[in-house]
Amino acid sequence: MMANLTTSVSFDKQGFVLNASVDELTAENTDLRRENQVLQHQLEWFKRQLFGEKSEQRLIDVPPEQGQLFAAGSSGALPAPEATVIPAHQRRKKQRAPDDVLDSGLRFTEDVPVRVIDRTPEALRGAGAEDYVILSYDSTYRLAQRVGSYEVLEYRTPRYKLNGEASIHHVPAPANVLENSCVDVSLLAGLLVDKFAYHLPIHRQHQRLKDAGITVSRSSLLNWCGRAIELLEPIVYTQYQSILTSRVLGMDETPVKAGKAKTKGKMKQGYLWPMVGDQDEVVFHFNPSRGSKVIQEQLGKQFDGVLLCDGYVAYKTYAENKDNNVTLANCWSHSRRKFEAVKTIDPLACEEALQLIGALYHNEAHIRDHELEGQTKLDYRTQHSEPIVKQFWQWCEAQQQRPDLFPKHPLQKALNYVLERIEPLQVFLSDPDVPLDTNHVERALRGIPLGRKNWMFCWTEMGARHVGIIQSLIVTCRLHGVNPYQYLVDVLQRIAVHPAKQVEELTPRLWKTQFANAPMLSDVSRER
Numbered sequence: 001m002m003a004n005l006t007t008s009v010s011f012d013k014q015g016f017v018l019n020a021s022v023d024e025l026t027a028e029n030t031d032l033r034r035e036n037q038v039l040q041h042q043l044e045w046f047k048r049q050l051f052g053e054k055s056e057q058r059l060i061d062v063p064p065e066q067g068q069l070f071a072a073g074s075s076g077a078l079p080a081p082e083a084t085v086i087p088a089h090q091r092r093k094k095q096r097a098p099d100d101v102l103d104s105g106l107r108f109t110e111d112v113p114v115r116v117i118d119r120t121p122e123a124l125r126g127a128g129a130e131d132y133v134i135l136s137y138d139s140t141y142r143l144a145q146r147v148g149s150y151e152v153l154e155y156r157t158p159r160y161k162l163n164g165e166a167s168i169h170h171v172p173a174p175a176n177v178l179e180n181s182c183v184d185v186s187l188l189a190g191l192l193v194d195k196f197a198y199h200l201p202i203h204r205q206h207q208r209l210k211d212a213g214i215t216v217s218r219s220s221l222l223n224w225c226g227r228a229i230e231l232l233e234p235i236v237y238t239q240y241q242s243i244l245t246s247r248v249l250g251m252d253e254t255p256v257k258a259g260k261a262k263t264k265g266k267m268k269q270g271y272l273w274p275m276v277g278d279q280d281e282v283v284f285h286f287n288p289s290r291g292s293k294v295i296q297e298q299l300g301k302q303f304d305g306v307l308l309c310d311g312y313v314a315y316k317t318y319a320e321n322k323d324n325n326v327t328l329a330n331c332w333s334h335s336r337r338k339f340e341a342v343k344t345i346d347p348l349a350c351e352e353a354l355q356l357i358g359a360l361y362h363n364e365a366h367i368r369d370h371e372l373e374g375q376t377k378l379d380y381r382t383q384h385s386e387p388i389v390k391q392f393w394q395w396c397e398a399q400q401q402r403p404d405l406f407p408k409h410p411l412q413k414a415l416n417y418v419l420e421r422i423e424p425l426q427v428f429l430s431d432p433d434v435p436l437d438t439n440h441v442e443r444a445l446r447g448i449p450l451g452r453k454n455w456m457f458c459w460t461e462m463g464a465r466h467v468g469i470i471q472s473l474i475v476t477c478r479l480h481g482v483n484p485y486q487y488l489v490d491v492l493q494r495i496a497v498h499p500a501k502q503v504e505e506l507t508p509r510l511w512k513t514q515f516a517n518a519p520m521l522s523d524v525s526r527e528r
Contacts, residue, residue, distance in 0.1 A: 202225070238504045271288070281507070306327045353395070
């Protein structure tokens, strides 16, 4: 009877009869324990995303007095918040504000500073000016912006005639960046910089204008931004052509909601693809797809160099195309994150991996501190980093021989990730111009997720394309130490008179050397 108990189990409960061998139950129990381990790892990962440290820098010493958020038996529970009663929301019918204006209108209160700029013609200033009689003045108003304040520029142009003559002379209003609009270039640049560099949505800027006593429709602000960005598109295209000539090109993709989906209340999923060249130039391309065909469209046969990216399989598909003479290089930072994410499951093994990868970054820090370049940099990597990389591969292969690592074990997935990318991860050992990671690309696209938390989505795909255009210039300005506001004020005025065949001079990289010392100013700054 004891033998029967060790080979099978049967029982009857509520009319159900279950029969299973001990081996089957043992196997099922093992699978359930493994599944529970995986789910526990996912839970710990989510906890770290919400409450853990965000920096990838490793902490050497942790203060002993700092406890764990989810530690068992923690004392000193926080008191329950006091309950409050919230009245039911009553939807009101939207009414038009009495002081609202149409798109083309501009209205301001008496406390808004107005600067009068007299445009007196030569005939009224030179000899014989007393022979003229000013009949009246024509005023043209433009909304301008100072740092932290707004002004209205009044361009007062006289209508005059010569004594004894009937003909009336009139001075036309000065040229404007956007024709038939009341916006000054200073406000155009301010709108773009505040929205895309400082992530202040248009509706908040609209509120700030109202607080300053100025009423202009929000749709006008959006329209002005769109028209200004379209003027800048040729500059971004020229910058894109420059990036394609890079020896090492970094590429990534980040999601963005753009355009209404067929489902009511939903937005389409699109992607902005940043490309970073080796001359610190960045271009963002919008595409609704994340497939390898997007990479082929953007790089095509024009790019001939090293493509530095993360482990996304679409880049490998593009690089393996025989028509492309491209070397694929992968990011060690992404590899490190795979082990960092599972350190709660197997802390000892993950600590060994993190120490080995950390040694590579220590060598790169030495290279930066001593400004090593070219062959000297490559020799240092060969002498110090190559042995560490070989030791890392040996460690990975040894870990895979462990009997407790089942196929779905989180550490096994991390090992598979790096072992499937041995060659792309070793490109930096043979090319001194290839960085160890794509962190510079991720820093370049940081403005997209930051802005996404403010404007949340792009109402149209055209709007997403505009985001890519203006972010390309603002991020490149940051990389070259150029003030984006000063750059946009100059370029938006210069683009109408600059030769089209020399448009590359207006990219931030070349503008810094060509025009930064004597930029074109707006009237709000020039007439101080």
